[in-house]
Amino acid sequence: xxxxxxxxxxxxxxxxxxxxxxxxxxxxxxxxxxxxxxxxxxxxxxxxxxxxxxxxxxxxxxxxxxxxxxxxxxxxxxxxxxxxxxxxxxxxxxxxxxxxxxxxxxxxxxxxxxxxxxxxxxxxxxxxxxxxxxxxxxxxxxxxxx
Amino acid sequence: xxxxxxxxxxxxxxxxxxxxxxxxxxxxxxxxxxxxxxxxxxxxxxxxxxxxxxxxxxxxxxxxxxxxxxxxxxxxxxxxxxxxxxxxxxxxxxxxxxxxxxxxxxxxxxxxxxxxxxxxxxxxxxxxxxxxxxxxxxxxxxxxxxxxxxxxxxxxxxxxxxxxxxxxxxxxxxxxxxxxxxxxxxxxxxxxxxxxxxxxxxxxxxxxxxxxxxxxxxxxxxxxxxxxxxxxx
Numbered sequence: 225x226x227x228x229x230x231x232x233x234x235x236x237x238x239x240x241x242x243x244x245x246x247x248x249x250x251x252x253x254x255x256x257x258x259x260x261x262x263x264x265x266x267x268x269x270x271x272x273x274x275x276x277x278x279x280x281x282x283x284x285x286x287x288x289x290x291x292x293x294x295x296x297x298x299x300x301x302x303x304x305x306x307x308x309x310x311x312x313x314x315x316x317x318x319x320x321x322x323x324x325x326x327x328x329x330x331x332x333x334x335x336x337x338x339x340x341x342x343x344x345x346x347x348x349x350x351x352x353x354x355x356x357x358x359x360x361x362x363x364x365x366x367x368x369x370x
Numbered sequence: 371x372x373x374x375x376x377x378x379x380x381x382x383x384x385x386x387x388x389x390x391x392x393x394x395x396x397x398x399x400x401x402x403x404x405x406x407x408x409x410x411x412x413x414x415x416x417x418x419x420x421x422x423x424x425x426x427x428x429x430x431x432x433x434x435x436x437x438x439x440x441x442x443x444x445x446x447x448x449x450x451x452x453x454x455x456x457x458x459x460x461x462x463x464x465x466x467x468x469x470x471x472x473x474x475x476x477x478x479x480x481x482x483x484x485x486x487x488x489x490x491x492x493x494x495x496x497x498x499x500x501x502x503x504x505x506x507x508x509x510x511x512x513x514x515x516x517x518x519x520x521x522x523x524x525x526x527x528x529x530x531x532x533x534x535x536x537x538x539x540x541x542x543x544x545x546x547x548x549x550x551x552x553x554x555x556x557x558x559x560x561x562x563x564x565x566x567x568x569x570x571x572x573x574x575x576x577x578x579x580x581x582x583x584x585x586x587x588x589x590x591x592x593x594x595x596x597x598x599x600x601x602x603x
Contacts, residue, residue, distance in 0.1 A: 228395035236386045244379040269390070274403065277396035282407075283493070284416030284561050293418075295403030300422035304434050307498050307581070311441030314588050318445040321592075 231272055238265030252323065252330045256316050263309045267302045274298030414558030414567035415491040423496070424570045424577075428552040431573075432537065435580060439534070442588045449591060472514035479507030487578035491567040497574040501581025508586035512593055526587045533580035540569050540576070 238261055245258025274295030282289070282296040324330055327338035344350070393399065406418060406426070415421040423431055483504035490496030541552035549555055552573075559566035 225395075228391075231395075232387065232390050236383055236390070239386065240379050240383045243382060244375055247375040247378060269386075272395075273393075274398055274400075275396055276398060276403075281494070282403075282418035284411065289407060289411065289418070293403075293407060295398045295400060296406060296418040296422050297400065297402045299419045300427070303419065303423060303496075303498060304430070307434055308437055310502075310585070311438045314445050314592065315441045315448075317592060318448040322448050 232269075235265050235268035235272055238262070238268060240265075250332045252320055252332060252335075255332075256313065256320065259316070260309070260313060263305070267305055267309075270298045270302050270305070411561050412558075413554055413570065414561055415570050416562045416567075417491055417493060417496075419494075420491045420496055420567075420570060420574065424491075424573045425554055428541070428573065431577070432541070432552065435534065435537065435577065438581065438584055439530075442584045442591075445588055445591055469514045472510040476507050476510055479510070480504055483507060483578070483582065487574055488564070488571060490574040490578075491570045492562060492564070497577030498581055501578040502585060504578065504582030505585035505589060508582070509589045509593075512590055523587065526583045530580055530583040530587070533576045533583065537573060537576040537580070540573055544569075 242258045242260070242262025242265055245261060246255050249255050249258060274297065276292060276294050279292050279294040280290035282293045282299070320330060323335055327335045329335065329338075406422065411421075413421045413425040415425065483500040483502075485500070486495040486503060487497050487500035490500070544553045544555045545551050547555055554568040554570055556568035556572075558568050561567075565571075
């Protein structure tokens with residue numbers, strides 16, 4: 225039971241840390257890194273779901289398949305998930321490159337401000353931010369030096 | 371409201387924990403694994419994971435390849451029009467050692483990649499893993515600053531298309547023999563031999579070449595589209 229708790233804590237911890245990173249970070253690339261961590265946790269959870277006590281790898285050994293072996297189906301699923309994850313990450317990075325070309329920043333609110341400014345300019349409205357407008361995140365108001 | 375994400379994370383962790391604690395650990399509830407074990411290698415693959423990926427759910431693998439293809443195509447689409455600037459410009463002073471090492475490693479990595487692909491039905495590994503190694507091998511010259519001279523984009527596209535076509539043709543060939551689409555059909559042979567498991571190694575070869583070509587093109591695409599430093603942040 226303790227082993228199960230330790231393993232599940234590792235996997236669920238990775239998943240939760242990753243998702244918390246996605247929600248809490250103000251930098252888009254860090255959000256992507258959080259997604260990668262969450263993915264690792266989810267894959268680990270899937271692998272754990274197919275574990276069997278005393279199970280060997282599902283591979284032909286010494287003339288036969290092992291009598292007790294771990295479930296090969298979740299492993300095949302995780303193989304799929306990793307490949308899809310790579311595709312998603314590449315796509316996300318391409319979008320980030322595009323976003324940075326457009327707005328010149330990867331801060332989460334930077335792109336929003338740029339979009340609002342563009343919309344206002346197209347509509348012929350003067351782009352002003354009201355002093356009463358709520359600051360989305362006080363951290364991003366500070367000019368970041370990279 | 372800085373604590374709301376933390377609250378969300380805590381709630382998620384609690385939910386997942388209580389869900390997984392209700393399932394007995396080490397005794398999978400799914401019976402599929404046991405059923406596959408009882409087939410006793412009817413597909414002839416010593417690695418049961420390969421039997422699942424290319425035998426029992428080959429159609430899903432085809433879908434997976436389609437997703438990877440869609441991702442790499444969209445990366446190309448998204449990045450067109452972005453100002454081109456090759457990495458090699460700033461990598462000129464990487465040094466003799468790195469350049470020579472990349473030349474030495476290139477054939478070695480390609481060999482290891484193909485080894486892993488062709489033994490995918492015998493040992494852990496297979497088309498996806500070996501394909502990634504081949505992609506890294508093809509990406510090395512770009513990293514070493516010799517540009518993408520090796521990577522002819524047209525050639526890569528044709529290789530990729532050919533590999534994808536091979537995968538589908540193997541499926542259609544099974545169809546022509548009155549079987550289901552993508553059903554393994556060549557003689558199974560002896561489990562554990564290199565030439566065994568029917569069409570599974572051929573399918574994995576197609577997967578490996580496709581993944582390798584696709585990821586190499588994708589990596590090169592990303593590396594030649596680095597944002598210029600003069601853009602104001």
